[in-house]
Amino acid sequence: MTPPSRVLLLEDDASIRRFVGMALAELPIELVEARSIAEAWEQLGRQDVDLFISDLMLPDGNAMHMFHALREQPGSSAMQVVIFSAGVSAATRELAAELGVFRVLDKPVPYLDLVACVEQAIGGASPLSLAQAVVLTDSLPATQRQRAIDDHFGGQAALFDEFLASCLAQLPADVDAGDQACATQDAGALRRVAHNLKSVLQLIGSTEGHAMARRLEHAAAEGQAFAAMTSDWGQIRALVKSLCRPAA
Structure with a gap:
């Protein structure tokens, strides 16, 4: 049996981590989370990762520096990188292309687009089921x-x-x-x-x-x-x- 692909999510906002986790819940992946660049390095040191989804602006720095360092490490070329951030500039997109980043997703991304991106990055597809319904609050019009x-x-x-x-x-x-x-x-x-x-x-x-x-x-x-x-x-x-x- 083929083991699930391991996906590392680097995101400091708990709500966004929750959104990504919900969107990818039905895919054949193991989702690992990190809230800072330091935590992401720790996760990468402990296990192989097939796909790295990352915000850019983290509490301990800009993740673009991390992508630079990763590309210089032997064996890292097999890991796909997806940037998941808001307000990505043209210069950052150009740099991402030079570094071989798989895709740049703009926050907020529709969840179906996020799922499709991950499916393409890990080279597989899986049917998506609905999340269990919960009672809606009256907080929103x-x-x-x-x-x-x-x-x-x-x-x-x-x-x-x-x-x-x-x-x-x-x-x-x-x-x-x-x-x-x-x-x-x-x-x-x-x-x-x-x-x-x-x-x-x-x-x-x-x-x-x-x-x-x-x-x-x-x-x-x-x-x-x-x-x-x-x-x-x-x-x-x-x-x-x-x-x-x-x-x-």
Whole structure:
């Protein structure tokens, strides 16, 4: 019997890790997770990996440096690499091509596109079954929910509902991280929170929240005045907290 392909996912945001895990649950793979570049190196040191799916901006650096190092290691050419990130520049895409990256996926990616990419990368295909349905909260307007289902979940309402439930469990921790970043005036930490929320909010259909998080990420990257960024965070915080309120 052929052993399952081993896939390493490097992603620091718990909601995005959950999304990927749900999308790939029916594929013949073993999914291994890492939350930082250091953890990814540890995983690679312990076991062979067939496919490496990675965000670019991690708490301990940019993963492009890791890809450079990997390509210089003997035997690494058999491992496929997929970049899974938001706002990938043309220059980064060109560098990725030079490094032999299999594909660059833009967050948020529709789950069917993610599944197809992984199937192609590991050289196999498997039928996809629906995730078990969960009870939907009333946190999202019906139009927003349907837009998210159609745009990012291939029309599969049960899969979206399960992802939404996992997001609602994670978002309070994201709020705490943003509050802490503002309290300590840590622009790098605030940028990472905004970067992660940008993708999550778009996946659940919040175009307003996605746009606000994107603006805050850019402001933090450019070193804008912290008073303005704190104000922007307050708006995002209010929106996220409204999503986390229990259904009436």
